[in-house]
Amino acid sequence: MHLEMRDSYMPDDPEFIAWEQGKRLDQTDRESWWRSWLDVVAEATGRGVAMRRLRVVSEPVTDYIRYEYAVTFPNVTAGEDVRWLPRSRTGDLLLPGLDGWVMDDEVVILHHFTGNGQWAEAGMEVRTDPDLAQRYLAAYEVAWERATPHADYRPA
Template sequence: MHLELRDSYMLDDPEFIAWQQGKRLDPADRSSWWGGWHDAVSEATGRGVVVRRLRIVSEPISDYVRYEYDCTFTNIAAGELVRWLPRRQTTDLALPGTDFWLFDSAQALFHHFTGNGQLDQDGREYTEEPERVKLCAVAFEAAWQRAVPHEEYRPR
């Protein structure tokens, strides 16, 4: 499970800059966008692992979230399930304050970002503390249940 809470990440990312300048990925030209991450997800989902990504976003969405939305077909092609949840619909949910990955309901990886969306110098924090892992699992499931599948989400 992967929860994304920010409206922008790494605004100096060359791929994001190229997108801002009009470059779009071609779904039919898989070799131009498929990479190691896609291989890893595809291999995991091929073994029966369910990989879910949930993006909580402010609306109207930021340019960066629009970029993510446009590129999400690559996540789906690799086997991820992706949902979107407008931030406005989360006011009654208890959510961790930062993005995280949850692995096998046993380990959480928190990502700590700077104010401008860069991964902080010591931005990766792993934990197997049962209370923190459970908080992530419960929060993710609550948000996932009300989120909209990518195929149905229409950003505004």
């Protein structure tokens, strides 16, 4: 399970900049957008592993979130289940302070970003901590149930 709660990531990402300048992925040209991460997703989901990504977003969405929305179809094609949750619907939820992955019942990968969305010096932090994993899972599950599947979400 991957939890993303920022409204902007890596604003200097060349792919984001190209998108801002009008580049769009051609859904019919799979070779142009398939990448190695999608092989990992397809292999894992092919073995029956559920891969879920939850994006908590402010509305109206930022240009970066519009970009993420536009380039999410490859993740879905590979087998990832993606949902979107407007931040305005989270007021009664207790969500973690950091984005990250819950890998299993023990391992959590925390992502550290600066205020403008760049990787912080700490970058990714891997923790083996069953209590932390359970807290992330509990928060994630409540938010997941409230979120809108990618196919049904339209960025405001």
